[in-house]
Every structure is written in structure tokens, then in C-alpha cells.
Amino acid sequence: MILCLFPLPEGDKEKFGEYNDFIMIDARIYFREDTIAAPSTPSGRGAIAVIRISGPEAVSLCQRMFHARGSKPGEAPRRMVYGAIIDPRDGDIVDDALCAAFPGPHSYTGEDMAEFHCHGSEAVLRKTLEILFREGARPAEPGEFTFRAVRNGKMDLTQAEAVGSLIESRSQLARTLSLRMLEGAFSRDLAALKEELISALVEVETQLEFPDEAMEERLGSELQAKMDDLLRHSQALQKRAVRERRFEQGIVTVIAGRPNVGKSSLFNRLLGRERAIVTPHPGTTRDSIEGTIELAGRPITLIDTAGLRETQEEIESIGIRRSEELLSASHIVLFVFEAGEGLTPDDRVLLDRLRSHSNQSRIILTANKSDLPPIHSDFSFPAMDYPWPVIKISTVNEEGVHSLISLLEKEVADLIPAETDSAYLVNARQERVLVRLMERLQNAAQFIREQSPLELPAEDLRSALHDIAELDGSGMAPDIMTTIFSRFCIGK
Ligand SMILES: Nc1nc2c(ncn2[C@@H]2O[C@H](COP(=O)(O)OP(=O)(O)OP(=O)(O)O)[C@@H](O)[C@H]2O)c(=O)[nH]1
Numbered sequence: 001m002i003l004c005l006f007p008l009p010e011g012d013k014e015k016f017g018e019y020n021d022f023i024m025i026d027a028r029i030y031f032r033e034d035t036i037a038a039p040s041t042p043s044g045r046g047a048i049a050v051i052r053i054s055g056p057e058a059v060s061l062c063q064r065m066f067h068a069r070g071s072k073p074g075e076a077p078r079r080m081v082y083g084a085i086i087d088p089r090d091g092d093i094v095d096d097a098l099c100a101a102f103p104g105p106h107s108y109t110g111e112d113m114a115e116f117h118c119h120g121s122e123a124v125l126r127k128t129l130e131i132l133f134r135e136g137a138r139p140a141e142p143g144e145f146t147f148r149a150v151r152n153g154k155m156d157l158t159q160a161e162a163v164g165s166l167i168e169s170r171s172q173l174a175r176t177l178s179l180r181m182l183e184g185a186f187s188r189d190l191a192a193l194k195e196e197l198i199s200a201l202v203e204v205e206t207q208l209e210f211p212d213e214a215m216e217e218r219l220g221s222e223l224q225a226k227m228d229d230l231l232r233h234s235q236a237l238q239k240r241a242v243r244e245r246r247f248e249q250g251i252v253t254v255i256a257g258r259p260n261v262g263k264s265s266l267f268n269r270l271l272g273r274e275r276a277i278v279t280p281h282p283g284t285t286r287d288s289i290e291g292t293i294e295l296a297g298r299p300i301t302l303i304d305t306a307g308l309r310e311t312q313e314e315i316e317s318i319g320i321r322r323s324e325e326l327l328s329a330s331h332i333v334l335f336v337f338e339a340g341e342g343l344t345p346d347d348r349v350l351l352d353r354l355r356s357h358s359n360q361s362r363i364i365l366t367a368n369k370s371d372l373p374p375i376h377s378d379f380s381f382p383a384m385d386y387p388w389p390v391i392k393i394s395t396v397n398e399e400g401v402h403s404l405i406s407l408l409e410k411e412v413a414d415l416i417p418a419e420t421d422s423a424y425l426v427n428a429r430q431e432r433v434l435v436r437l438m439e440r441l442q443n444a445a446q447f448i449r450e451q452s453p454l455e456l457p458a459e460d461l462r463s464a465l466h467d468i469a470e471l472d473g474s475g476m477a478p479d480i481m482t483t484i485f486s487r488f489c490i491g492k
């Protein structure tokens with residue numbers, strides 16, 4: 001077995017930028033052309049597990065270790081056949097399974113591939129992989145199947161990275177935007193931009209190589225027009241390239257308020273299950289509890305917190321400190337108070353603190369327990385002297401809960417703007433390169449507009465071309481390329 005993990009050398013950290021916390025996998029492993037195998041389904045028990053094999057031995061390996069009841073795998077390409085996985089050494093039956101062979105180049109990786117669909121038992125998986133590794137395959141590195149797909153021209157780097165973000169997608173919107181990227185929307189935009197860029201660069205380089213004064217004047221205006229087009233198209237591309245960190249962490253929605261006002265009850269109601277403990281005793285929730293929901297196709301990280309109050313009790317005060325930290329990092333705060341009481345002086349102290357500490361958050365004043373009569377018979381719900389929406393709810397009879405959800409939907413749709421027809425999701429690496437690319441194009445355009453010596457825009461245009469190559473993977477250093485894939489899951 002080859003030891004393939006090593007920490008990133010100190011001196012290389014700058015070069016790898018955002019990847020500097022990652023353990024690198026030796027790039028050389030990814031460039032071997034041997035046969036790899038790995039489970040593609042998560043570990044643990046499940047009805048079905050899938051094992052993928054790719055490489056020159058893939059089909060012969062599965063023919064050796066699979067006894068088909070009908071036709072053999074590979075005889076009918078891309079068709080599932082039923083049979084049994086066996087150990088070719090002693091004929092021992094490992095599992096009843098399905099097997100399909102995908103001869104290259106019409107496979108995910110572009111090379112010969114095979115899949116076993118067996119029962120999702122850890123023992124079955126372990127035994128099947130043990131046989132595969134004994135018979136000549138080696139364990140696949142993270143993302144190595146997709147890496148091979150890129151290496152064999154089945155997809156470019158932007159599509160490969162979209163596979164990663166599609167797997168990671170936590171909401172319908174993230175899924176749609178990642179899928180659009182996978183289908184090649186970003187690749188097509190980049191290819192068009194690359195063509196225009198090359199055409200501009202060719203003109204500049206030709207003039208540099210064979211200076212011709214008669215040509216210079218005509219070229220000046222043509223080049224200027226070309227650069228204007230290039231800038232316009234690159235700006236349109238940048239606009240379509242949505243980089244939304246909120247897709248990854250979800251929109252952080254914190255439920256806060258004094259003890260016993262019904263925060264945990266609301267948390268459970270929004271989550272749709274009894275996750276948090278609810279009791280009539282103030283101070284029930286000590287630590288924050290997280291849950292994930294989806295609203296308007298966007299991911300929401302919902303957090304129930306310890307009730308905020310002055311306390312000498314050690315555990316509770318740690319919980320309260322944590323609540324305050326969460327509040328300052330939240331996108332939305334559901335501030336819960338009791339409808340029959342209105343905002344108490346304590347509520348107002350909390351709200352004023354909230355306003356000064358988490359000025360980025362959107363606050364919704366949530367008056368809970370609207371099913372209970374007011375504390376005093378002459379109490380009428382006051383107009384709120386805060387600039388935030390107010391909504392009356394009851395977690396007991398559900399009054400107002402739907403209106404609160406609609407209001408939340410509006411807020412989250414606002415925080416992650418609506419999907420446009422052509423937007424796609426880019427990751428941090430792509431965003432960084434895009435920003436750099438835009439700067440270079442703008443510089444080049446400026447030099448040309450000011451009729452500076454052509455060496456200056458030429459330099460920027462060449463670097464911009466290099467940026468595009470870094471985006472589509474055509475000109476990327478192998479070690480950076482494999483670092484990207486090492487972030488994928490094994491089996492993909
Ligand atoms: N009548 C009525 N009671 C409610 C409502 N919501 C919550 N309660 C009750 O209020 C009490 C406190 O509810 P919790 O959800 O535990 O309140 P909390 O704000 O999480 O309290 P702490 O965790 O102590 O800060 C429980 O007895 C709930 O059953 C409501 O809408 N109407």
C-alpha cells in the first residue's frame with residue numbers, strides 16, 4: 001500500500017491560498033493509469049451499496065469475481081446483470097448482487113468501468129473490496145473518478161467542481177445552480193470569453209511582432225471595439241457567477257428572548273419535530289441547539305438558544321454568553337416575547353443590546369402565546385416603537401405560525417436573491433480567479449484606451465488567458481489540480 005498523504009510544506013502555503021489547511025494528496029497518485037475501486041455510497045448500513053471500479057482491469061476484474069445468472073457483465077454493455085459476487089480464490093459467495101460494465105470511452109471516467117450493486121452491509125463491502133484489492137485494483141483517492149473524467153476529456157474542471165457542489169448542495173436553489181454548472185453553462189461562457197480574448201491577444205502580439213504604422217491606426221479602433229466586447233461579456237459572466245456563502249452555511253436564524261417565552265416550542269414547530277426540550281420552567285434550554293430546514297428553496301440553519309437573563313448560575317450563564325455570540329453572527333433573529341404582556345422593560349434592554357451588537361441581522365418581533373388572555377384585563381397589544389415587523393403567534397394552537405413562515409420565506413428570498421435563468425454557482429476558488437481575471441481585462445482595456453505601449457495590455461491579456469486556463473483546468477499545475485479533487489468524497 002502506498003502512503004499517499006502528506007502535510008503541505010510550510011513554504012507552499014502561500015501558493016495554495018485557501019487550501020492551506022488541507023492535507024495534500026501526492027499528485028503523482030492521481031496521474032497513474034491503474035485500476036481503482038471504492039464504494040460510492042456512504043459508509044454504514046443501508047439497503048444497497050455501490051462499488052465502482054475504473055481502469056484497464058475493471059471489466060475483467062468483475063468478470064472474474066461475478067457469477068452471472070444470465071449474460072456476463074461486459075457482454076451487454078451498460079446493462080445490469082443479476083448474479084453473485086464470489087471470491088475467485090475459493091469460490092466463496094460474498095453476496096447476491098447486480099453488476100454492470102461500462103466499457104470506455106462511454107463511461108463516467110472515459111475508461112473501462114464496472115459497478116457492483118450489493119447489499120449495504122459493512123461486512124459485504126469489506127469483503128468485496130478486499131477481493132478487488134487483492135486481485136489488482138487499488139483504493140481510489142477522493143474524487144479520483146471525477147479526476148479521471150477530466151483527464152480523459154469527459155468534462156472540464158468547472159463541471160468537475162460542480163459535481164462536488166451538487167453533492168454538497170443543501171437546498172433546491174443550490175442544486176439548480178450547481179446542476180446548471182455541471183451541464184456546462186459556465187464552461188460555455190468561459191469558452192466564448194477565451195475565444196474573444198485570444199482574438200484580441202493575437203492582434204496585439206502581431207502588432208508587437210511586426211510593427212506596421214499604417215496598420216496601427218486601423219488596429220487601434222478595432223482593438224478598442226474588441227476590448228469593449230470582451231469587457232461587456234466578462235462582466236455579464238461575472239454577474240451570472242453567483243457565489244453565495246449562505247448556500248453552504250445556510251441562513252443562520254437564531255431564536256432568542258427571555259426564558260420561558262416559548263423559544264424551544266417555536267423551534268420545534270418550525271423544525272416539524274420535538275427536537276428541543278420544552279418545560280414550564282424558565283431556564284430549560286442551557287445550550288444552543290441547531291436544526292436545518294429549507295424555506296423558499298434556501299437552506300436555513302435554525303438555532304434555539306438559552307433564554308437571556310441575569311443569572312449567577314454558572315452553566316446557564318455560559319449558555320447565555322453563547323446565545324449572545326450566536327446572535328451577533330446571525331442573519332435573522334426571531335425575538336420571542338409574550339403577546340399578553342407586550343414588550344417588558346427586560347425585553348427592551350435585550351432588544352437595544354441586539355440592535356447595537358447584531359446590526360447586520362434582520363429582526364422579527366415574535367409575540368408568542370397569543371392563545372392566552374392578557375396579563376391585565378385592560379391590556380391592549382401596543383404599537384411597537386421598533387422598525388421591525390411584528391407577528392402574533394401561538395405555538396399551541398398554531399395561530400400565526402403560517403404567517404411567520406411566509407414572512408421568513410420573504411426574508412430568506414431577499415437574503416439569497418431569486419434564481420435567474422442563467423445563474424450558476426461558483427466556489428471560492430473560482431470566485432477569486434474571476435475577480436483577478438476582471439481586473440486584468442479592465443487594466444488591458446484601460447491601456448488600450450490610453451494608447452499606452454502595447455507591451456502593457458499584452459501582459460495583462462496573457463495573464464487573463466492564464467486565469468481562464470486555471471478556471472477550466474486546461475493550464476493548471478497538477479498539484480493544485482489534485483488538491484481540488486482531494487476535497488471530494490471517496491468514490492466520486
Ligand atoms: N399557552 C401557550 N403556552 C406556550 C406557548 N408556547 C410555549 N408555551 C409554554 O411555555 C413554556 C415554556 O416553553 P419553552 O418553549 O420551553 O420556552 P423557552 O423560551 O424555550 O424557555 P427557556 O428554554 O427556559 O428559555 C412551556 O410550558 C410551553 O408549553 C404558546 O403559544 N401558548
Ligand SMILES: [Mg+2]
Binds near residue numbers: 265277307
Ligand atoms: Mg428553551
